Amino acid sequence: MNGNMTPKSRKVAASSLLFGVAVGDALGVPVEFQPRGSFCVAGMRGYGTHNQPPGTWSDDTSLTLCLADSLSHGFAPDDIAGNFVKWYDEGAFTAHGEVFDIGISTAKAINRLKAGVAPEKAGCSGVNENGNGSLMRIAPLVFYFYLTDKPEAERFELTKTASSITHAHPWSVAACYIYLEYLRKLALGMEKRAAYTELRGDFSEGNPYIDADTLGKFARILRADISSLPESGIKSGGFVIDTLEAALWCFLTTDSYRDAVLKAVNLGEDTDTTAAVTGALAGLVYGIKAIPTVWLESLAGYGEILRLSGAMMEGLAA
Secondary structure, three states: OOOOOOHHHHHHHHHHHHHHHHHHHHHHHHHOOOOOOOOOOOOOOOEHHHOEOOOOOOHHHHHHHHHHHHHEOEOOHHHHHHHHHHHHHHOOOOOOOOOOOOOHHHHHHHHHHHOOOOHHHHOEOOOOOOEOOOHHHOOOHHHHHHHHOOOHHHHHHHHHHHHHOOEOOHHHHHHHHHHHHHHHHHHOOOOHHHHHHHHHHHOEOEEOOEOHHHHHOOHHHHOOOHHHOOHHHOOOOOEHHHHHHHHHHHHHOOOOHHHHHHHHHOOOOOHHHHHHHHHHHHHHHHOHHHOOHHHHHOOOOHHHHHHHHHHHHHHHHO
């Protein structure tokens, strides 16, 4: 990838990111909630935790596709929220026509949307409502930033709006923003380690949109080098900051899509989300050709994911 992508290469980048999310998600679904060390995933498998066939992805990918579909018409919170409701009520954007996994905060927010609450006010905002439900779906927004060359202030406000449909607490918003800023650097063609160094530099003297206390929660990412930690220092539950740390750690300590997502899954606990967030990074950088063919061939909804990635980029470029 580079900073002057052609329309064709943009579509490839979008499909690489979306398939990166979906494959990572599907690898993690069968072992979700299982503790680290109690299993070893080396390839695509099925059943297990949710009793789903191999290649089945969960809410992580579904909500990512909801956003990608909406972005084909531009950035419209009402439209994004409408897709979330379609997913929740009708099984739209699912692997097999049904919703089998949903986070507590996401369910609360969608029920508020259904009750008529505005999207920007529907998200959970309590300190104990900082699950990874917005981080896991936010990655497609990077293409909106890239193709429209949004300034930093607008990137933050767009991120805040998109996250706040389900997760409105400042920690969740900040996690999404830091993740998207890193993805943006990667989309612009930076090498992953150089991009991480620059990311830390961007936040070294604070940030005008994130308060100091919130930014301090991300010290292991922004002040230190998260990749220098041993596996024992990485948590892999559903807390949004833990998920961002784990995804960056998996991505920065490996050199291929396969190794990054398998490392994420084998951390245990919230396996599908950690691998989905990692998968977006690894998919974007290594490309769809780096995803093992046997994994793609077993993936549910391959054609629909490909269609949505193309439609998103065509809509954004219009």
